Amino acid sequence: MQRAGAQQMSNRDRELGMDRTITRRDFLNGVSIGIGASLLPGKSAWLEVFGVEEPTFAPEKSPDYYPPAKTGMRGSHDGSWEVAHGLRDGQTWPDAVDEKESYDLVVVGGGISGLASAYFFRKFAGANSKILILDNHDDFGGHAKRNEFKAGNRLLLGYGGTQSLEAPHHYSKEAFGLLQELNVDVDRFHKYFDQSLYKSLGLKRATFFDKETFGVDMLLPGFGTHYLGVEYPHEILAKIPISEPARQDLSRLQTATVDYLSGLSPEEKRRKLIKTSYKDYLLQYVKVHSDVIKIFQSAPHGLYGVGIDAVCAWDCLQMDYPGFKGIKLQSTEDSPEQAEPYIFHFPDGNASVARLLVRSLVPGSAPGSTMEDIVTARMNYARLDNPGSTVRIRLNSTVIRARHLGDPQTATEVAITYVRGGKARSIRAAHCVLACYNMMIPYLCPEMSVGQKEALAYAVKIPLVYTNVQIANWQAFQKLGLSGIYAPGGYFSSVSLDFPVSMGEYRFPSKPDESCLLHLMRTPCQPGLPCKEQYKAGRWDLFATPFDTFERNIRDELGRMLAEGGFDSARDIQAITVNRWPHGYAYEYNALFEPLDRPDSERPCVVGRRPFGRIHIANSDADGHAYTNIAIDQGYRAVQEITVGAKRETAASA
């Protein structure tokens, strides 16, 4: 890999392997294109077959176009965000080319919500409905991102975003029904997910204490975030590199049944815990040593994108964090009997759900028909935007405007303008679903009411980074007895072996001497600020961080964590894909910073998602919950609004 300034590389960089050649392809090489562009008409035949000129900018038609196999910086990759940021900063694109295309529905955003919107619309409006989906990325799926790697001839699959179907039996009937119609039988994951593999090898979660935070580098198997509610044996506590008074406080925190809020009624306690961060609860009520805070600081990163300074104690009680034994308040979370195991995972995460949706929507986009064969199916990107198809997906296209042609109350069409290949282009649609990031909608529809625009702009999406690192083998994990590591002071706050899922023709690398993927998570938060400020600062941090910085930190952190197991970053790292999501999870209305008794119906996401003439709003943002089922539910709701409106129009004209 060529890097700027490689000649001045430090000895430490050389030790880490920053000069090693690792996979950082821009396009897939060496994999045959089974059903590639060859099935599309040649240049001269295009006009004859489709009755339109062949587009001049169409990278997706190239036989080499295969985004899942790209490595390096992915997620919101360069090329996907510049137009949107230009729009925010006042850039204009005069003279949009009229593409002379009109659709029954144009969907903005090709994530799961946008794809589900197209799916439901086709179901309600009929198989001949003309639908176009526009997305700014080079791949469809939004956060549901597939990362492919090659270990010799073997395919390794990772998830670059949306990880698993969480508790799918609790999904709405629409979301669960959609999965069923796509031939997903979630119960089969009990067979596909090898729940005994890591246990059979004696692997446990561990915590890595880093010298910058704890004074010494130390890996402690058997102590990790997954055991937060557990009482640790004395011999484990004795090893934690904190001061003796802090160790005693940690032990007390776990074991004592003290009511730290005595004198308050259960409702007063609940309110107090909602308006107190877990950090403040520990310091002010449990009165622990500040070293204890360091251990728990990053524990909620994966769910909240911030640490315990910005997560309320009430939420931590729900998650079984220690310190609440004597408080005697009921958790409102599912009881263990109701909870479902965390096993509903395709090898590429919910990218498989997006791929199943695309296969169902766009004829010829992928071979096969089952939930198993989609896992290894190669999508034919050249087919996605085919003039001969009723449903089309146009990638690399950022929408900059959605405008009614006339009064929004009476208009019969919406004009949608997008930038593709540097040029603005315009199309028309009878209906438009904006399944894109909701805070961008005020820029697309400036004529919306001030109240609606403010409500849409209220949320700040949560930035985070999901990184896949291909390593030569996972013997170090076996030797050290680890399946995953929590790193409270680390650049990446967690490192895990991938989920052991084999399905269809895909085989998980279940032997420690096989090449496999590690999953690393980073949340670029800024402890001490209110959570939305942390998210904004983290977003800029992500945009400003070059790939080299991620790579150096990956090599340094893995090397230090796994050294005792014989891991050598320079030798053992084979490929890296960093999925940065400056606009990650939907903002989930962090209770610590939100009004206490606001009814659900007054949440800004609910106010913001109201229909605006023929424009409807989907995306998981529209319900303020970062989940796949919510993305589907919001797509369903947006389409329901369209069908109700259409019925009203038919009745009025009868």
Ligand SMILES: Cc1cc2nc3c(=O)[nH]c(=O)nc-3n(C[C@H](O)[C@H](O)[C@H](O)COP(=O)(O)OP(=O)(O)OC[C@H]3O[C@@H](n4cnc5c(N)ncnc54)[C@H](O)[C@@H]3O)c2cc1C
């Ligand atoms: C790292 C990560 C992990 C997650 N893990 C899980 C999980 O395990 N389980 C779970 O249920 N959920 C998970 N989620 C939540 C996830 O966001 C949802 O599950 C779901 O995938 C969101 O889909 P969506 O369509 O609402 O939004 P998105 O996936 O964000 O799709 C919206 C699309 O619209 C595009 N867009 C935005 N503006 C424009 C424009 N102007 N023009 C064109 N296109 C535009 C965006 O770029 C994006 O591609 C995770 C999210 C992240 C970020």
